[in-house]
Amino acid sequence: MENENYDGPILEIDKLSISFFTRLREIPAVMDFSAKIMPGEALGVVGESGCGKSTVALGVMQDLGVNGRIVGGSIKFKGEEMNTMTPERLRDIRGSQIAMIYQEPMASLNPAMRIGKQLAEVPMIHEGISEEEAMARALEVVTDVKLPDPQRMLKSFPHQLSGGQQQRIVIAMALMSKPSLLILDEPTTALDVTVEAAVVELVKDLGKKYGTSMLFISHNLGLVLETCDRICVMYSGEAVERGSIEDVFDEMQHPYTQALFRSIPLPGADKNARPLIAIPGNFPLPHERPDGCNFGPRCDYFEAGRCDSQVIPMEKVSGNDRHESRCLRFKEIDWDAPPEVGETKEKAPPGQVVLKMDNLKKYYEVAANALFGGGDKKVVKANETLSFEARESETLAIVGESGCGKSTFAKVLMGLETATEGEILLDNKSIGNTAIEERDTKTVADVQMVFQNPFDTLNPSMTVGRQIMRALEIFKVGNNDAERRQRMLELLDLVKLPRAFADRMPRQLSGGQKQRVGIARAFAGDARIVVADEPVSALDVSVQAAVTDLLMEIQREHKTTLLFISHDLSIVRYLSDRVMVMYLGHVVELGSTDQVFAPPYHPYTEALLSAVPIADTSVKKKHIVLEGDIPSAMNPPTGCPFQTRCRWKEKVPGGLCEKDVPVTRALADGHQIKCHLTDEQLAEMEPVIEIAAE
C-alpha cells in the first residue's frame, strides 16, 4: 500500500477527452473535462443521458472497451498518471483503491457464488489475507451497511435478496478493501424511492465513516444535493458549470444549469407561480454537435456570430471558490430575472364522474406446481378493495412503489385481466368483468394507455405513421386509407411532431419523440380516460417537462380523465388534482393534492414525501428512513400492510396494527386515510417539507 500518507487531491482529471471509434467516424464522448476530488470530498456529476458522465467514470477506471480511447488530457490518481499505467498496476488499483458501484445490482454480483465468498475475494486478492480474516471483515462490512442478520446474508446467494439488499451488498463489496475513491454510477436508479433514500443515507454515512472520496454520477439533481459537496454539470460531452453545491444551486452561472432547474418540478413551489419550462429542441447527437457552444441552439441567451464562432473555454466566476462556467455571456446575463411565463391557461374544472371503482379486488392464484396445476395454491392479493371516482378532465395520480398493485389495477381497468370482485363503472356501465375481447370498440377506444418505457412502446419494425394508422383502423376511424392518413397527420400535429415523422422508423426518434408518438396513438380513438403509467420517468429531465406539458394541454382540449401512475411525487404535485397513495394493494390515502401533501399524512405518505430528493437548497426536509424492504405480496404482513415499516406503530395501543386492517375513514371532505392513529395523533404531525424563508 504505497502513498499511505498522500494528502494531495485523490483524483485529478485535467482536460480529459475521450472518443469512441466506430466504423464510420470518431465520436467524441467527452471533451476537455477537468475535475479535482480532495480526500473525503464527494463530487456529483450531473447531466442528461448521453452527456458523457458515465464515460468519465469508465475513463477513470481505464475501462473503455475495444473502441473507446482516451485521446487527450490526463487522469492522476493520488498524483500518479493513470493513462500510462501498466495493466498490472491498473489491476492492482481497481477494486482496492478505486471501487465502482453500478446501476444494476444484480449484474454486479455473481449469481452462482455465495455473498460471503464474493466479499471475501476482494481482500484475499488485493491484500493476500487468509480466508478467515477476510470473512471476518466481510461480516463487519455487511453489518456496516445495515443489513439484517449479517451471518445469514453471507451464506445466501444474490437472487435470495431484494434489489435494495443487493445494492447494499455491492456497496459492502466496494468498501471491503477500504478504497480511497468510490465511483457510483447511478447507484439508486433501479431502486424504489424509499429504498433509494435509505441507500443514499447509507452511502453518505459510510463516506464520512471511512473518509472515502466519492465520484457520484446521477441524473437527479436532488440526489446530488443530498450527497455531494461539489457538483459538475455536463452537457453534450462537456462540463458546462462546476462549483460547490451552494454556488451552483443558488448562483448558477450557465444557461443550461438554469434551464435544467426550471424544467424540474419542485414540490415546494407553486405550479402557477413557477411553471415548468421545457428546454426547446433536442439533445445534439455526438457527431452533429454545433459549432461553438454546444448548448447554443437551445439557449435563450444565444447570440449569433459570437456563441457559434469560437471554442468556449471554462472561465472562473469571481467571488466564489472554484466556481467555473463555460459560457461567454455569463457576466452579462441577469441571473435573477424571473422566467418569461407564457400565458397561464386555465384548467377546465372537473366535470361529472366518468369512471367509478367500487370495492375492486384482484387476486391471483399462484399454483405451486405449474405443470399439472396440483399442489398448494397461494393467493396474491394484488388489489384490495379499491374504491374511488374519477371525473371528466381531472388528473388522478396513483402513487406507490413497485409491487403496490398499480400496474395490476391498470391491467384490470384496460380489460387485460378481469376483476376478482367489485365493479368498474364507465359511464355507469360495468366493465370490470369484461375482458378486452368482449368490449365494444367504443369502450376500448375510450380507455387507453401511455406506457413507461419509450424504447419499448413502439414496434421497432413498423413506421410511426403505420402504427398510428393501425390504431385508427382498429378503432374504426375513417372510411379509407386516405382519410386515416389525414387523421394520423393531424394526430402528429396534436403531439407537436413534424409530419415527416410519419415515414420514420422508431429507432430514428429520440426517447421524448417516441413517447409523443405513444401519446398520439393513445388518443387515436379520442380516448376519454388515459392511463399514463410513469410516462416520463424514463425520459431526461429537460424532455420530461415538455411531455408533461403536452399531456396537460391535450387534457385541457379533450377534457380527458388522466390516471397518472407515478412514484415521483414532485411531478405528481405539479400536475394532479387528486392523489391516491397505494401500498401493497391497499389505498392508504386518497385526497386532493393539497390535502395529501400537507399534514395529517398517512405514515407511509409521510415517509414517501421525505424520501423524494429535492433539488432546492432552500427546502428543509425531515429525514424519515424506512427500515427494511416492501414485503412480498405473496406473503403480506398481518393487520395493517404498512405496520412492518411504520414509525408510528408504537403510538397505537394494544398491537392493533398487527391484528386488524384499519378501516378507511374520512378526515376531511374527500380526504380519506387507512390508519389506526387517532385524529389527535394525526393532528400532531408536522409538515415534511418546509421552505425556508428567503
Add this chain to the structure above:
Amino acid sequence: MEPLTWTGSLGAILNPLFSISVVLLACSVVIQIVLSFFAPAMTLQSNPDGTLVKRGGALGLFEQTTKLFFFAALATVVLYILGGVIMPYGSAGIIGAMSKQFAPVWIALFLTFLASIMFKRRLGLYGKLFDSIIGMIGFGLVMFWVFTAVFAGLFDLIATHDPLTQISGLKNKLPGVALPEGSEEMNPHYLLGGDNLARDIFSRMVYGSTIVIAIAPMATVFAFMVGITLGLPAGFYGGRLDTLLSFLANLILAFPVILLFYLLVTPEIVETGIPSYMAAFLFVFPIVFFGVLLNSRFYTQPSKRNPMLILVLGGLSWLYLSMISQAGTKLNFLPPAVDLFDIAPGILVVFVSVVFVNSPTVFRIVRGLALDLRTRDYVAAAQTRGEGAWYIMLWEILPNARGPLIVDFCLRIGYTTILLGTLGFFGLGLPPESPDWGSTINEGRKLLLIFVHPPLPPAIALLSLVLGLNLLADGLREESLKD
C-alpha cells in the same frame, strides 16, 4: 488430344509463387502465435487528428506480414482463375479449363459484389454484411453454388458433359483424361476424371448442385413455416398449449433421424400412405400462415381483405393440392388436367422427412423468442387497443424476432444440405443414378482405396457450400449485433 495436367503452362510461373506464399504465410502465422505468448500487448495510440495508430513491436510486424502473405496467396489464386478464363482451352490445365467453364459464375459473382458494395449503406442488414470479411467469404461461397445451380439447371451452361452419359474406356480414369478419338462430345476431356460407370465427375458435381440448391432452401422454408405457426402461439399463450407442443417437439427430436428416414422410404410404409398424409399435414402450414397473416392485418377492411385472401389462398391451395396429389399414391384425387405438377415420390419423401425433422428445432427457437418479446410494451399496447392474438403474434412479435431467425435460416440450410447428403449417401429417396452430392460420395466410397478422385469433388463441394452458409450466418449475426 493430350490429357491435361493440373495447371498447364500457367503452372510454370504460378506454382512456385503459390507454394512460396503459402509456406511463408504458414511460417508467419506460426511465429505470430508463438510471439503472442511473450510479446507485450499491442497498444493503440491516438493522434492529434483523431486517427488511431497501432504500436505493436515485433508482434505488430508479423501481423502485417501475415496479412501480406495471405493477400499474396489470394492474388495467385485469382491469377489461376483469370489465366484460365483468358488463355485458350487446355493451355492452363485442368484448373484453367474449369475456371473457363465457370466463367458465367465469375461474372455474376463479380457483378453482385460490385453492386452490393456500391450501395451497401442503403441495403440494411444485407449491406452491412459487406463490412465483414467473414460474411463476404460466406456470401461468396454460397452465391458461387447458387449461380452454378442456376446456370447449370436453367441454361445448361458450365457442365461439360451430360451427367448420365457413359463413355466407354473412361471408367475410373484420372482427372484431365482425354476422350477417346472420334467421340462427338463438346469437350475433349473429362476434367475431373471419370467415375466407376465412366461418367464425367465434373459435370455430375455441377448438376448435383442444382438438386441441393433446389431442395435445401425450399425444405427449410417449409420447416420455418411449421415452426413459426406452432411456436408463436406456444410462446405467446404459454400454459397447457405450450407444454403439449413442446412435449411433441421433444418427442420428434428424440427419435433417431436416420431410422425415421429408413421407415419413411420403406415400400410397406409408402404403401400405407403415411408419407403422403404427412405431406398433406405439413404442407398445409404455409396456407394457414399466410391466411392468418393477411386476415389479422386486414380484417378491419373487408373490401381490401377479401380479394387479397381469395387470390392468395386460392393460389396456395391449388399449389398445395397439386403438390400432395400424386399419381400412384394413396392421395390422388385431382384430375390430371388441373394437377399442375407431380413430384417424384422420392423427392417428396425427402422433403417431408427434412421438414419433419427440422421444424421442432425452429419451433423451439420461435417459442423462446416469443416468450421474450411478448413482455414488451408494444405488445401490451396492441392488447389494450383490442388487437387479436394472431395480429400480435404475426405483426408485432414475428418481425422483431427476424434477426435470430435469419441467422438460423442460413445455418439451417446448411444442416439441410448435410441431411440431403446423408440421405443420398444411404441411397434414400433419390434415384440411384441421381448426380446429387450424397449419392456420388456414396458411389465413390466403394472403390475409395483404389481411386480417390471420384468422391472428392462432391465432398469438397458439399463442404464449401455448408461452410459458406455457416460463415454467412456468422457474418450476419456479427453485423446485426453491431451498432
